[in-house]
Amino acid sequence: MGVLWDTVNSSVRYQSQCQFSYQCGVVPLLVTGGAGGVGQELVLRLAREGAKVVVWDLNEKALEKVKTRVEKEDYKVWTFPVDVTERGEVYKYAGIVKADIGPVDVLINNAGIVCGQTLLEIPDYMIEKTYGVNVLSHYWTTKAFLPDMLKKNNGHIVTVGSLTGLLGTYRCTDYSATKYATVGFHESLLVELKTHGQDNIKMTLVCPYFINTGMFDGCKPKTLDMLEPSAVAKRIITGIKREEVFITMPAFMKYVLPLKNYIPAKLSWALMYRVVQGPQAMMGMRSFNEVEAA
Ligand SMILES: NC(=O)c1ccc[n+]([C@@H]2O[C@H](COP(=O)([O-])OP(=O)(O)OC[C@H]3O[C@@H](n4cnc5c(N)ncnc54)[C@H](O)[C@@H]3O)[C@@H](O)[C@H]2O)c1
Numbered sequence: 546m547g548v549l550w551d552t553v554n555s556s557v558r559y560q561s562q563c564q565f566s567y568q569c570g571v572v573p574l575l576v577t578g579g580a581g582g583v584g585q586e587l588v589l590r591l592a593r594e595g596a597k598v599v600v601w602d603l604n605e606k607a608l609e610k611v612k613t614r615v616e617k618e619d620y621k622v623w624t625f626p627v628d629v630t631e632r633g634e635v636y637k638y639a640g641i642v643k644a645d646i647g648p649v650d651v652l653i654n655n656a657g658i659v660c661g662q663t664l665l666e667i668p669d670y671m672i673e674k675t676y677g678v679n680v681l682s683h684y685w686t687t688k689a690f691l692p693d694m695l696k697k698n699n700g701h702i703v704t705v706g707s708l709t710g711l712l713g714t715y716r717c718t719d720y721s722a723t724k725y726a727t728v729g730f731h732e733s734l735l736v737e738l739k740t741h742g743q744d745n746i747k748m749t750l751v752c753p754y755f756i757n758t759g760m761f762d763g764c765k766p767k768t769l770d771m772l773e774p775s776a777v778a779k780r781i782i783t784g785i786k787r788e789e790v791f792i793t794m795p796a797f798m799k800y801v802l803p804l805k806n807y808i809p810a811k812l813s814w815a816l817m818y819r820v821v822q823g824p825q826a827m828m829g830m831r832s833f834n835e836v837e838a839a
Pocket residue numbers: 577578579580581582583584601602603604607627628629630654655656657658678705706707708752753754755756757758759760761
């Protein structure tokens with residue numbers, strides 16, 4: 546009953562108010578990996594809605610690009626070259642953001658990387674790097690910004706996971722495992738906040754299918770077309786406004802993927818290989834660029 550009331554209540558508020566704290570441009574909203582495919586779309590859309598958007602990304606050239614893109618439309622954006630795997634750097638820049646722009650209201654943990662190789666091919670340092678970007682960074686950014694959210698009794702933490710965090714797949718031992726970890730991070734922190742009565746800190750987990758950003762270049766999905774980054778960004782923003790806890794893209798995956806728990810593992814594998822052809826889709830995937838990664 547309570548769950549039903551929460552759902553109805555949040556959708557009623559969504560329809561009637563349509564005003565969210567970040568849209569007033571008073572409190573900042575931060576996107577990690579905000580210079581990438583999905584990130585840039587998020588940043589642009591949020592800036593258009595009147596948000597004060599802070600972008601953290603490792604790639605300085607891409608940061609310049611997103612800044613130019615946003616400023617071309619006469620909006621302002623705050624960009625910082627931050628490596629989210631570096632704990633000290635995260636805490637340092639969090640202090641700078643807080644002092645110069647304000648305490649962050651909405652944190653979108655979006656930065657991510659993938660190797661695209663089989664387990665024995667992935668260099669050890671890249672496995673560590675994938676864990677650093679895709680999971681550990683969530684701990685550093687959340688520890689940096691959650692205390693202010695608790696003080697204000699208001700905030701929102703968005704975790705960008707993946708459908709591979711709900712179903713392991715070929716050439717993804719690093720990526721998929723880290724995305725499973727993001728699910729555990731999201732669910733556990735949600736439980737922690739709720740148990741402490743900190744209901745005004747919202748949490749949203751987003752698990753998309755392939756997105757056409759280049760991250761999975763060379764993959765040829767057999768059953769569904771890749772998602773477009775602008776559609777994913779739009780859905781994430783809607784999810785924030787509706788205070789949705791768990792989003793899959795496409796939506797029906799939320800209901801289909803758990804079926805693997807109800808059928809024999811051998812049947813699950815046969816469906817994966819012969820019907821969905823998941824492994825085959827991944828076979829042409831580019832592997833990461835050693836020079837860029839080093
Ligand atoms: N592309 C897909 O098919 C797909 C599918 C499901 C989920 N996702 C997830 O969506 C999110 C966005 O992915 P995308 O497709 O836009 O990828 P992308 O490669 O276009 O963007 C990722 C961004 O993260 C940044 N980044 C990487 N390491 C960083 C670090 N150490 N510090 C700071 N920034 C760093 C990159 O510079 C890049 O700008 C990721 O979390 C990804 O795992 C992607």
